[in-house]
Amino acid sequence: MNNNKLAELLFSHITKTPADYEAMYPGRDLPEGAKVTRLGPSPTGFIHLGNLYGAFVDERLAHQSNGTFYLRIEDTDDKRYVEGAVETIIDSLKFFNINFDEGATKEGEQGAYGPYFQSDRGELYQCFVKELVKKGEAYPCFMTEEEIAKVRETQEQAKENPGIYGKYALSRDLSLEEIEANIQAGKPYVVRLKSGGNVADPAEISVEDGIRGTLTMPENCQDVVILKATGIPTYHFAHVCDDHFMRTTHVVRGEEWLSSLPIHVELFTRLGFALPIYCHTAVLMKLDENGNKRKLSKRKDPELSLDFYREMGYHPMAVREYLLTILNSNYEEWRIENPDIPCESFAFTMEKMSNSGALFDLNKLNDVSKDTLINVPAALLMDFFKSWAKEFRPEIYPLLDGHEDYVEPILDLGRSGNKPRKDFICASQMFDFIRYFFDDYFEIEDAVPEETGTEEVKAILTAYLDSYDHSDDQSAWFDKVREIATTLGYAAKPKDYKKNPDEYKGHVGHVSTVIRIAIVGRSQSPDLWEIQQILGETRTKARISAFIQA
RNA sequence: GUCCCCAUGGUCAAGUGGUCAAGACGUAGCCCUCUCACGGCUGAGUCAGGGGUUCGACUCCCCUUGGGGAUACCA
Numbered sequence: 001m002n003n004n005k006l007a008e009l010l011f012s013h014i015t016k017t018p019a020d021y022e023a024m025y026p027g028r029d030l031p032e033g034a035k036v037t038r039l040g041p042s043p044t045g046f047i048h049l050g051n052l053y054g055a056f057v058d059e060r061l062a063h064q065s066n067g068t069f070y071l072r073i074e075d076t077d078d079k080r081y082v083e084g085a086v087e088t089i090i091d092s093l094k095f096f097n098i099n100f101d102e103g104a105t106k107e108g109e110q111g112a113y114g115p116y117f118q119s120d121r122g123e124l125y126q127c128f129v130k131e132l133v134k135k136g137e138a139y140p141c142f143m144t145e146e147e148i149a150k151v152r153e154t155q156e157q158a159k160e161n162p163g164i165y166g167k168y169a170l171s172r173d174l175s176l177e178e179i180e181a182n183i184q185a186g187k188p189y190v191v192r193l194k195s196g197g198n199v200a201d202p203a204e205i206s207v208e209d210g211i212r213g214t215l216t217m218p219e220n221c222q223d224v225v226i227l228k229a230t231g232i233p234t235y236h237f238a239h240v241c242d243d244h245f246m247r248t249t250h251v252v253r254g255e256e257w258l259s260s261l262p263i264h265v266e267l268f269t270r271l272g273f274a275l276p277i278y279c280h281t282a283v284l285m286k287l288d289e290n291g292n293k294r295k296l297s298k299r300k301d302p303e304l305s306l307d308f309y310r311e312m313g314y315h316p317m318a319v320r321e322y323l324l325t326i327l328n329s330n331y332e333e334w335r336i337e338n339p340d341i342p343c344e345s346f347a348f349t350m351e352k353m354s355n356s357g358a359l360f361d362l363n364k365l366n367d368v369s370k371d372t373l374i375n376v377p378a379a380l381l382m383d384f385f386k387s388w389a390k391e392f393r394p395e396i397y398p399l400l401d402g403h404e405d406y407v408e409p410i411l412d413l414g415r416s417g418n419k420p421r422k423d424f425i426c427a428s429q430m431f432d433f434i435r436y437f438f439d440d441y442f443e444i445e446d447a448v449p450e451e452t453g454t455e456e457v458k459a460i461l462t463a464y465l466d467s468y469d470h471s472d473d474q475s476a477w478f479d480k481v482r483e484i485a486t487t488l489g490y491a492a493k494p495k496d497y498k499k500n501p502d503e504y505k506g507h508v509g510h511v512s513t514v515i516r517i518a519i520v521g522r523s524q525s526p527d528l529w530e531i532q533q534i535l536g537e538t539r540t541k542a543r544i545s546a547f548i549q550a
Numbered sequence: 551g552u553c554c555c556c557a558u559g560g561u562c563a564a565g566u567g568g569u570c571a572a573g574a575c576g577u578a579g580c581c582c583u584c585u586c587a588c589g590g591c592u593g594a595g596u597c598a599g600g601g602g603u604u605c606g607a608c609u610c611c612c613c614u615u616g617g618g619g620a621u622a623c624c625a
Contacts, residue, residue: 232623494583
C-alpha cells in the first residue's frame with residue numbers, strides 16, 4: 001500500500017513538515033543543568049491539593065535550577081471544558097505563590113513555544129500523525145463502538161488482554177481502496193498507532209525515573225488511538241509532541257500515569273524524539289469510610305479543594321510548609337534548624353521524595369501552620385486576616401478595617417519573648433479565638449468554677465472592681481488578685497491549696513477564673529492583664545459590672 | 551482477570567547487611583504555672599507474613615497478603 005498516498009488522502013491540508021517545527025521551536029537557551037517543567041492541567045473544574053502538590057515539585061525543580069516553568073492547558077477533551085477554569089487555576093496557584101514563567105496567562109499567552117492551549121495546536125499534531133502514517137506506523141481505524149465492545153467481550157471470555165491490537169485491530173490492514181471507500185461513505189474514523197510491540201511475547205523496556213529509579217515494564221502492544229474522530233489528539237499523543245517541542249526536560253506527573261508509560265515510550269521512539277526525564281510522584285491519599293487509603297478526588301473530596309483552605313483561612317505559607325514536609329522527608333529537620341529563612345532556600349531534591357502515597361494529615365497541617373504563623377509579623381498577619389475577612393466573612397470586615405490599632409495588638413498578644421504563644425492556625429479559627437474582644441461577639445460561654453459558687457462571684461468581682469487601677473503593671477495587678485483571694489479565704493498559691501484542701505475554699509486560680517469569665521466570657525484565655533490593657537479601662541470595668549448585675 | 555506501583559508505630563517518616571530501629575505530628579503522664587497556650591522532661595506505640603541468600607537481615611532475592619493505580623475516541 002502506498003503510505004504517502006494515504007497520508008495525503010487523510011491530511012491533504014497539512015503542508016508543514018517535521019523539520020519546519022524543529023526549526024520553529026529550537027532548543028532553549030538555558031544554563032547548564034536548568035530544568036524545564038510544566039503544569040498541564042485540564043480545564044475541567046477545580047484544582048485541589050494534589051495538583052498543588054505536583055505543582056510545587058515542578059516549580060521548585062525549575063526555579064531552583066534557573067530553568068523555566070510553564071503552564072500548558074490540556075484541553076483535548078472538549079466534553080469536559082469548564083468556563084473560567086483557566087483563570088481559577090492561575091489564581092489558585094498564585095495564591096500559594098506558584099508562578100509561571102511562560103505559557104497561558106490571564107492576559108493571553110507568553111513565550112516562544114506556544115500556542116499553550118492544546119486545542120490550538122491541531123496542525124502540529126496532525127503533521128506528526130501524518131508523518132507516522134507516511135512511515136506506515138499509524139492508520140485510520142473505522143471500527144464502530146459495537147465492534148470494539150464485541151472484541152472486548154471475546155477477549156474477556158478468552159481471558160486475553162483487552163484492547164485493540166494484533167488480530168483484533170480490524171482496520172490495521174485495510175487497503176487504500178477500502179479506506180478511500182470508507183471515507184467516501186462518510187464513515188467516521190480515528191487514527192491509531194500501528195504498534196510495533198510483540199503481542200505474543202512483549203519485550204521488556206526500562207526507563208530511568210527521576211524519583212523511582214529504574215522502572216521495567218513490558219513494551220506497548222496496543223494500537224492506541226492517537227487522533228480522535230474529531231481530529232483532536234489523545235493525551236498520549238499531545239503529551240509526546242508538546243513536551244518535545246516545548247523542550248520540557250522533566251515531566252512531573254502522578255503515579256497513575258505509570259501504566260501508560262510504555263505507550264509514551266513507543267510514541268517518543270517512533271517519532272524520533274528524545275525521552276524527557278519522567279518523575280512519577282506518589283499521589284496524596286485520604287482515609288475513606290472503610291479505613292482504606294484512597295486517592296484524593298476532586299469530586300468526592302470537596303474539603304480538599306484549594307478553596308477549602310482559602311475559606312478556612314489557612315495562610316498560603318502554611319500550606320506550602322506542610323506540602324514541603326511531606327514532599328521532602330528532610331525538610332522538617334531543615335526547618336527546625338533554619339526557622340527564619342524562606343522555604344525557597346531549602347535544596348529540594350527528587351531523591352528525597354517518597355514513593356508511597358502520603359495520607360493527608362490535618363493535624364500535622366495545623367501544627368505546621370502554628371509554627372508558620374508565629375513567624376509572620378503582626379502587621380502582615382493583620383493584612384492577611386483582613387483580606388480573608390473581606391472575602392469570606394464580610395460582616396466582620398468592618399470590625400477590622402480602620403481598627404488596625406485595636407486589632408493588631410490582639411493578634412500579637414503573647415507572641416513576643418522566647419516562649420511565644422502559638423494560638424493561631426487559620427483565619428477562621430483566629431476570629432473565633434479573639435472574638436471576645438468585640439462587644440458584638442462577646443458572650444459568657446463558661447460557668448464559674450464550683451469552688452467559688454455563684455454567691456461568691458459577686459464578692460470577688462466587687463472587690464476586684466474596687467481595687468482596679470488600669471495603670472497597675474502586671475505584677476501589681478496580680479498582687480491585688482492574690483490579696484482578694486486570701487481575704488476571701490482562698491489560697492494564694494495552688495500548691496498550698498493542694499496540700500491543705502480543707503483550709504481553703506479554693507485557690508487564687510479559681511478567683512482569677514471568675515474574673516476571666518467576667519471579662520472574656522471563657523475560663524481559658526491568654527494573659528488577662530494584657531487583655532485588659534487592650535480592651536481599655538472603660539470596657540473592662542463595664543464587663544465586670546455587667547457580670548455582677550447579671 | 552491481566553499489567554504496573556507501593557509496604558517501618560494511629561499519621562509523616564530516617565534507615566541502603568552488624569543501630570538499644572532517629573526525628574516530627576498525635577497520644578498518656580509529669581514539670582513550669584492564676585487558666586489556656588508556649589516550653590521542658592518521661593512513657594506507650596512500628597519493621598505485614600512465610601521462605602531463602604548470609605556468620606549476621608528492616609535493609610538483597612522469591613512467594614503470599616494487604617493497599618493503590620491502569621486497563622477509554624478522560625486527563
